[in-house]
Amino acid sequence: MASAVMNMTTAALDWVSVAFDAPLARAVVFGVHIDGHLVVEVLLVAVILFQLTRKSYKHPKKPLTEKEIDDLCEEWVPEPLHPSISEDMKAEPPTLESAAGPHTIIDGKEVVNFASANYLGLIGNEKIIDSCVSSLEKYGVGSCGPRGFYGTIDVHLDCEERIAKFMGTPDSILYSYGISTIFSVIPAFCKKGDIIVADEGVHWGVQNGLHLSRSTVVYFKHNDMKSLENTLEKLTRGNKQAEKMRRYIVVEAVYQNSGQIAPLDELVQLKEKYHFRVILDESHSFGVLGNSGRGLAEYYGVPVEKIDIITAGMGNALATDGGFCTGSVRVVDHQRLSSSGYVFSASLPPYLASAAISAVNYLEDNPSVLSSLRSNIALLWKGLSDVPGLTIASHPLSPIVFLKLKKSTGSSKGDLELLSNIADRMLKEDSVFIVSTKRSVLDKCRLPVGLRLFVSAGHSESDIHKVSGSLRRVAATTLAEHL
């Protein structure tokens, strides 16, 4: 048996060596000797190539059939458009029945009004009302078009020139609504890839602008210049790319959420050291701070050219509506084509623009109104210094006097309930109208809530004594259990 196998293997081997010695296997192709092993190698390479070109096995994808899509659509149940209405959602604000001046009528009774940001007492001013009346008779109410399409009325251009002259800047641009000013300006200058450093206490309009700009936003601790310096240092140290990106610092002059005032002199030093541009929102400081009301720059003695972009809403000290933005010519011109709130929206009603011009004229002619405002704020501070359970948390010069609870209940909802209680009782029992902070669900600000009093130059001493007395009394009784 073994020998038969041996014979067969020898025969096979002989046959193979004959095949290799065959003249075909010894062919010379293009001058290359073809040995037998080359045939095996060529076959091997061919097999490898064949395998490589085959597609790997994938689980076959089956798209959904029409019936399956129908079933999915049937099963899907959407959430309702609004959450269920709770009790605190049903609260209605008080309705005014006359102008919102220092004294107003609510529910037929006259109350002392500390809820309107009427800082210079211009509501009800004769000159302003006269200019509005002549404007209404000439132009009607609305401007019926955006600025690019015959919505530019000569009073708009006059107003822009007047404001630029007053502020000492080359040019300014008008917006038709206070809150849309800041959230149109920020996306016009800050695009994807830019760096913005903002205060954590900025109001919703600024937050919305920051969100729409799609830039990288870094927040620093509220009104803390040390924290700002650390943030700026961290962002620019060793970062070569930072020099090519546009960099901005966004702050408010007087913060709506806390009544603090931004220290502009330190800010300008930091800005120049790290090469950032500053966007300053002066809604509550225009017409209030500074010897002639020109805002934060005048108050700190900083030349206004050092601030790149100043925006302000005119719905406060100037007692009209709308907003403006001023800066260098480049800054203002850029907005005329790329600011969405300016290009895609109807322009400011002309009578409000005339009211703004008259208000600025009034402010320039009567700077004494600023000293009455300042003395009113000081008087109110004195009166509120010993209110039980509440402390004043705003800057001594801020026209928004912000009071917060000495001891918090632990949640901002609980705090808000207590404070709204105090405000309601003051209105009902003492006919004094003050307000608590209102926060939307979309607001990212985490600063403590409090009571806000808006002081006006039109308030008399007796008004201020009345509000301090009433607050003392109501706070003592409402917070008695809580203290």
Next chain:
Amino acid sequence: MVRLPYLTALTTLFSYGLLFAFGQLRDFFRKIIDWSKSTSKGLKGYAPICLGLEDFYTRRLYLRIQDCFSRPIASAPDAWIDVVERYSNDNNKTLHRTSNTTKCLNLGSYNYLGFAAADEYCTPRVIESLKKYSSSTCSIRVDGGTTDLHNELEELLARFVGKPAAITFGMGYVTNSAIIPILIGKGGLIISDSLNHNSIVNGARGSGAAVRVFQHNNPSHLEEVLRELIAEGQPRTHRPWKKIIVIVEGIYSMEGELCQLPEIISVCKKYKAYTYLDEAHSIGAVGKTGRGVCELLGVDPADVDIMMGTFTKSFGSCGGYIAASKEIIRYLKYSCPAHLYATSMSPPAVQQVISAIKVILGEDGSSRGAQKLAHIRENSNFFRSELQKMGFEVLGDSDSPVMPIMLYNPAKIPAFSRECLKQNVAIVTVAFPATPLLLARARICISAAHSREDLIKGLEVISKVGDLVGIKYFPAEPPQHQEQGHKKLE
């Protein structure tokens, strides 16, 4: 559907290419000249506000024809306006006002019912409310900014539009940007028409929800998109969507078309999506009693979940509103940022809207409202049919007061605008980026304040200038081909 002749498309592309090439050439020389001069002082270390190509369009294309836009006027935006003359010393880079004005026929302002100028019923009441409430409340609505005027307006508006409740804001743009983030957030889906207004786009972006677009005014594509997206679920996680809102407009301001509301509503109802209708241009302007597209197309207002509109166009005031069910409005009053942080609407503007609505409803004791509505309908239909007879390419449906006339070529934009102004007709021209690159147009807005003679004069001038500039692309065909022509216009 816009018809774009092949030859016109080629010439338009060629013109833009030429302008682009010249612009680049000028930029190149500017760079050389700037490099030889010293760099601007004081801006070392700061990145420039606009880099390179970002404002190329503004500097090289828009600035050349800047005098066609932002023309200031010195009178009310009524049927006839005084356009202020401007001159330039540096080739249109900066424009200076003079004190001369020209009286022109106004075919550009959104003055649909003629409330723009002083009105005999509205203006005395507005002045009265100004004296009573002053020009502003200086306060937000939830603090001390709600006057009884605001409450009256909201009730009247809800009654007018046909919904249970309404809420008003001081600016139309802010209404969209601030409401949409409240209604929908992350995990939701917004499906909006491809030609929606910038305020809706901003609101949708600000909300954080996923945004998809469906083909303009195409209910079957909307249905396709809805089916696909509901079956797929959220991207990556495939969880089901929290809710879906479909946003459409009543009249699209750049096309003049009405939206196909009944079909879109039935699609949305079938797939349980919520509908949001933006009636900025249609409220007060269309419909038998001025109640907007719902009335015109026979849709019950209860079928639309949220109706939004503005007061700028038909009511001659400023501001915006939302009308919906009582619970939604209550929720909005509690949480909408525009209600909680923005100064309330100016009282005289509120009174203007109240008076305008009363005139439209006939509650002022006269029939001026019905007359105005009939007038604007007649005017729009007359003007549109005459323009089409002359051979212009006019977009928009019948009854719509907005009619764009196609220009296409970039050079025809300033030519048309300036020639019309020379003959005392004020026209609005729109180009990229508000419209697609090849489809520049002149947009006409008809008003109830235009008389028949005004319209005839306007038509004469437009026809003359149209011949001069060469935009009568589709001259009236002989009667045998009339039917085919009409079909194409659909």
